[in-house]
Amino acid sequence: MSPIGSSNQNKKISLPKLLPNIFTTIGLCSGLTGIRFALDGNWQNAVFCILVAACFDMIDGLSARLLKAFSPFGAELDSLADTISFGVSPAIITFLWIREPIISTDQEFLLEWYWIPFLFYSACNAFRLARFNVMHMGQTAEKESKSYFLGVPAPAAAGLVLMPLGLDFIFARFDVSFTTSSYPVLIICWVFLISSLMISRLPTFSFRNVRFNVASNKALLVLLAVCLGVSIFMKETWIFLFSVGVLYFLSIPIASIASRKDNI
Structure with missing residues (x-):
């Protein structure tokens, strides 16, 4: 990303070169704002903030x-932003979400135990990003292929x-009284x-490197499919x-099988 961390203080940086870092910063702010919405009990906006952060993470790359x-500065900023937006924020949002029904049943003593898996999640997120950085700096013999990541x-x-x-939002959409937050053990698992x-070292698809070639006579079908997908997203966002x-999630075992075939 942009060389904002250059030791040459007089060096000027063009705005286009700075754009990736701007997108990364927007994503970071969005991830943190998700926590604020969660503190207010506004769960849908909290989840949306993480999704927005994911979109900007893709855009900055x-x-x-x-x-x-x-630049080294941009790479470090991207990793730190990812740790907060996709490691810390989702853990806090989900923990606060299961916390409400637990408090209402006078079982607050369980919260100390229920916090452990979210610590584990945030730590695994940091470990995964650290491994990614080390692999891409060439400090290990292990490499990710262009078609697959190692782990999710x-x-x-x-x-x-x-x-x-999201499942709870769907239930609420159809006035179903069942709530997944009432089953914290399942959430923890x-x-x-x-x-x-x-x-893990399971191969997962790297969609950023996927290239699709569409025949010219089928281009209209692709556009219609995109139109249909956007329409469904606008009408039934959470579904x-x-x-x-x-x-x-179902693509994970498929990627493992496909990776083995590619290595044969």
């Missing part, structure tokens, strides 16, 4: 590659951890699972996002 605006990347893990909240997938999360 794309803009850095397009503008060739890479931080933004995807944040989305998966927040899926139980889910958090442990996603944390383990982050630091759409939850479905994307389910599809991504």
Whole structure:
């Protein structure tokens, strides 16, 4: 990303070169704002903030590659922002979400135990990002291929951890009285699972390097499919996002199988 950390104090940086860091900073602010919404009990906006942070995380990487605006400062800023937006914020949001029904049942003594999996999640997020940085700095013989990540990347893990909240939003949409937050043990097991997938060495698809070639006579079908997807997203946002999360989770074993075939 941009060379904002240069030792030459008089060196000027063009705005386009600074854009990736600007996008990273916006994503960081969005992730932190998610915590504020969670403190107010505004769960939908809290989750949306993490999704916005994920979008800007993707945009800053794309803009850095397009503008060739890479620098050690930008790489460090990106990792630190990811740790907060996808490691700390989702953990606090989810913990506060399960905290409410526990307090209402006078079982506050359990909160000390229920906090442990969220500490574990945040630590695994930091470990995963540290491993990613070390691998890409060439300080280890282990490398990620262009088609696969090692383990679930931080933004995807944040989305998966927040899926139980999305399920509650869907139930509320159809006036179903069932709430997943009333079953904190299941949420904790889910958090442990996603944390383990982050630091695992399971190959997962790297969609940023996927290239799609569409025949010219089928381009209109692709545009229609995009139009349909956007329409569904606008009408049933949480159903759409939850479905994307389910599809991504199901893609993890598929990626493992595909990776083995590629290595044969």
